[in-house]
Amino acid sequence: MKKVLFTMLGFLLTLNFAVAQEDGAKLAKSAGKALTAYNIDPTGNSAKLQEAREKVENALKTPEGQALGSAWQTKGDVYNTMLQKDLARRMIDPKAPLTGDNDALAAFEGYKKAYELATKKYEKSDAIKGISEVHGHLINIGVTKYEAKEYEKSFLSFKASVEGHDLLKENGQKSALDDPKMLDDQIYFTGLIATMANRCKDAVVFYDRLYKKGTDNPAVYEGLYNCKMEAGDEAGANTVLAEGRKKFPDDTALLFVEINAYLKAGKLAELTSRLEQAIAKEPENVGLYVTLGNVYDNLYQASLKDKNDADAVKYFDLAKNQYTAAIKLNPNHLDANYSLGALYYNKAAVRTQEMNALPDDYSSAGLKKMESMKNEVMGLFDQALPFFQKAEQIDPNDMNTLIALNEIYARKDDEKNSPEIKKRLDTVKGGGKNAGSYFKQ
Numbered sequence: 001m002k003k004v005l006f007t008m009l010g011f012l013l014t015l016n017f018a019v020a021q022e023d024g025a026k027l028a029k030s031a032g033k034a035l036t037a038y039n040i041d042p043t044g045n046s047a048k049l050q051e052a053r054e055k056v057e058n059a060l061k062t063p064e065g066q067a068l069g070s071a072w073q074t075k076g077d078v079y080n081t082m083l084q085k086d087l088a089r090r091m092i093d094p095k096a097p098l099t100g101d102n103d104a105l106a107a108f109e110g111y112k113k114a115y116e117l118a119t120k121k122y123e124k125s126d127a128i129k130g131i132s133e134v135h136g137h138l139i140n141i142g143v144t145k146y147e148a149k150e151y152e153k154s155f156l157s158f159k160a161s162v163e164g165h166d167l168l169k170e171n172g173q174k175s176a177l178d179d180p181k182m183l184d185d186q187i188y189f190t191g192l193i194a195t196m197a198n199r200c201k202d203a204v205v206f207y208d209r210l211y212k213k214g215t216d217n218p219a220v221y222e223g224l225y226n227c228k229m230e231a232g233d234e235a236g237a238n239t240v241l242a243e244g245r246k247k248f249p250d251d252t253a254l255l256f257v258e259i260n261a262y263l264k265a266g267k268l269a270e271l272t273s274r275l276e277q278a279i280a281k282e283p284e285n286v287g288l289y290v291t292l293g294n295v296y297d298n299l300y301q302a303s304l305k306d307k308n309d310a311d312a313v314k315y316f317d318l319a320k321n322q323y324t325a326a327i328k329l330n331p332n333h334l335d336a337n338y339s340l341g342a343l344y345y346n347k348a349a350v351r352t353q354e355m356n357a358l359p360d361d362y363s364s365a366g367l368k369k370m371e372s373m374k375n376e377v378m379g380l381f382d383q384a385l386p387f388f389q390k391a392e393q394i395d396p397n398d399m400n401t402l403i404a405l406n407e408i409y410a411r412k413d414d415e416k417n418s419p420e421i422k423k424r425l426d427t428v429k430g431g432g433k434n435a436g437s438y439f440k441q
Helices: 002-020 024-040 047-059 069-092 103-117 121-147 151-170 180-196 200-212 218-230 234-247 252-265 268-281 286-305 309-329 334-356 364-394 399-411 417-429
Strands: none
Touching (some): 047 069, 069 103, 069 121, 103 121, 103 151, 121 180, 151 180, 151 200, 180 200, 180 218, 200 218, 218 234, 252 268, 286 309, 286 334, 334 399, 364 399, 399 417
């Protein structure tokens, strides 16, 4: 009995293998016949359309089918027919869903491959005719996918729409993208959606096409810069950015890209003019004032290191002015308050180091100088304190703020506030949260 079962199993496996290896050319031809039958009588032969789809897909799984331009043409015709059937239903019910996910794209892929494999003039003509019929739908479905946040699918549809346009124009046919501005917009949005689908390498192809023709769209330069940076081509990215800034000096988006690039590269001196330009364009943008304050703050620190006292005084005042302007715009801005407090605090820290470096001098003049410097340090801490207190009100769990407050109160020997602040700092260091602010508003 066991031998018989094994014999039958072997027969079944052989049979399944034979089905799987069914001739691709015959399947494709059979799919074409099924589609013809459906087109002759769509109502009476409604099942034939599904039969045609299954057979042509199976045909294209075989090496013979994949090499046949006629098989790909049939695929295009099948999916185009399915799409037209859906669109006809939508004329009655505009809310009727599409049967497939993107039959226009599937049809285009079939027609495009058929065109590539065509050896006769009529074969190319049939493929181009099919592309012409589905072209507009590629754009519409791409928009629908974008609105649904299906960016990968939207990109594939938009990409096909641009490729379809190129094929139609190569063959002297009309395209839904014949208007030059519409075509440029479609190419740009294809690149943009590619980046949204995390396909920067694909996006570069479309951005570069516009870039090379001298586009008047500054967003192309921004997109191309970002993608080149992602690819590690910093030199190429900076070239694009420089060209974009020169061509579009008033474009805010490119200005901000340049600011971020300079921040990343640590080009502080170049940053100041760019940030001032940005503030002139967006005077209510608190973050710009804080960023410019940070740049001046860093220049102040660099001047101290170089022992350039004149520049240190200048940059300290410029930083203070920017932080103050930010707080004036938004008194509850955490970074602005913390940064202004830190500016005074860091100056106090520098003066403390200078004081500690003084030689031992217990003369009247030496003690007087020491006392003067100590008073200056404590005065700077007192100037910093209100801004750190305000920062703590805004965020009672900000680690840096609590560290600064803890240091100041410890130096002031404040027996009331020092232990409370230390307790709150230890809570945050231990991964906990303070329920509310210590310095009630």
